[in-house]
Amino acid sequence: MTARKSERLLNLLITLLVSRSYVTKERLRTVVEAYREAGDDAFEKMFERDKEELRSLGIPIEVGFLDRAFEDEPGYRIERSAFELPDIDLAPEEAAVIGLAARVWQHAGLAAATSDALVKLKAAGVSVDRTALNVVQPQLTAEESAFEPLWEATRTRTPVRFRYRTSSAARAALRHLQPWGVVSSRGRWYVVGHDTGRDATRVFRLSRVQGAVLPDGEPGAFDVPAGTDLRAITRSLAPPPADRTAEVLVRPGAGHGLRRHAEPVADDAGTRPGWDRLSVRYGGSDAFADEVLGYGADVVVLGPPDVRDSVVRRLREAAGKREGAA
Secondary structure (H helix, E strand, O other), X not given: OOHHHHHHHHHHHHHHHHEOOOEEHHHHXXXXXXXXXXXXXXXXXXXXXXXXXXXXXXOOEEEEEOOOOOOOOEEEEEOHHHHOOOOOOOOHHHHHXXXXXXXXXXXXXXXXXXXXXXXXXXXXXXXEOHHHHHHOOOOOOOOOOOHHHXXXXXXXXXXXXXXXXXXXXXXXXXXXEEEEEEEEEOOEEEEEEEEOOOOEEEEEEHHHEEEEEEEOOOOOOOOOOOOOOHHHHHHOOOOOOOOEEEEEEEOOOOOHHHHOOEEEOOOOOOOOOOOEEEEEEEOOHHHHHHHHHOOHHHEEEEEOHHHHHXXXXXXXXXXXXXXXXX
8 A cells, every 4th residue: 555545544434533523525525635635537437446445444434424314315424432442451562562563653754734724624614633643643752853753764765864963972974874764762752773884783863863854865775674573673782780880979859760779979079069969870871971961060080080070061062052052
């Protein structure tokens, strides 16, 4: 099924689902963009095929009349109660797979198409039930601007290029990627694929992609290697075990998150007046630096040097950007 046809069927499904009454064929033609662009004969054939395809997928499309007294203008709708699934008990692994599959639905393109359909239905005098969208609309958003072009690139197997800045780098570097899939882990979105510049499998966090994601080849230019397990690759995103120790100064009454996995330092020779000196266990240096920065001026890193240098560098960069903006 082509992307255009999928979008057309989805728009028809949404239109019929949110309508409280029957929607005539002519009104459907004004709402669904692909129908508006087609000629009369093409529209008739397209609409009939689309109805049958939705029905073949198990979606019950009802035919009725707007005015029961005359029965001269048939319309269509989807009865929500007949379309909803009953309560299903899923095993944890089954629920995880379904949840992962659902995450790609709610992105900018779908939201725009849905809003457009609702506005046109209301303008045509059709009563609309927005809550019916909950049947087909999972509630997980992807706010990163890189999400949609990377998702489309994974679907069409198109190589891409983009500028990417790691947490430890001062500048963004150009990366060339064959994207295999877009996944979510611990509330963050990542793209997994083959980095052709490094000739290795890589995982990139979408929030660290800077600027536009651009095509770097033709659609269908690569295949995902057989046996690729994106979930196994995603597991590599898990933070490393907290087997390292840092010493920090924390203002009294602050840094409660750090204090939960910290202990007071017995030797207070390096403690400043008005501060608590703590020994904190952590795993990855970058992740720990991110955590420390979240406390602002209430936490100071004494060591180890790599974490301290990372925090100082990022603070200087932030100060420089602020001065430049001023």
